[in-house]
Amino acid sequence: MEIFRKKHISLPLLGFLQALGVTTYCSLVGLFMTHANKWFPTPQVFLGPATFLLLFIVSALITALIVFYKPYLLFFEKKQKTQALRLVMYTTAWIAIFFFLFLIGVALLR
Numbered sequence: 415m416e417i418f419r420k421k422h423i424s425l426p427l428l429g430f431l432q433a434l435g436v437t438t439y440c441s442l443v444g445l446f447m448t449h450a451n452k453w454f455p456t457p458q459v460f461l462g463p464a465t466f467l468l469l470f471i472v473s474a475l476i477t478a479l480i481v482f483y484k485p486y487l488l489f490f491e492k493k494q495k496t497q498a499l500r501l502v503m504y505t506t507a508w509i510a511i512f513f514f515l516f517l518i519g520v521a522l523l524r
Contacts, residue, residue, distance in 0.1 A: 425497065428484065429504025435480045436505075437512045443473055481505050 423431075456462075481502070489498035 425501050426504050429501055430508050432480055432484070432501075432505045433508030433512055436477050436509055439473070439476060439480070443469070 485498040485501045488494045488501065
């Protein structure tokens, strides 16, 4: 894809792509959780909560990497503090937009 060959991607576009990555990941985890009861037997009392907490921690790490890795590089390696903050803000704004689109979608499907 041509977009990934470019050396410089604008911050709004990068924020959009990062938010899209988080939204896609969360959708896949939600899909997994919806169908997990069909795919796996009912866990014992201890294993259910432990499995959920492990999935929660792994998800937090994955989404943190998606959202904060590039701003980390901008902030610490390239010393572009303003650019790093702008990228976090663009990503946050896009995630909020995706969230509201999901809410509208749920409301329309009811």
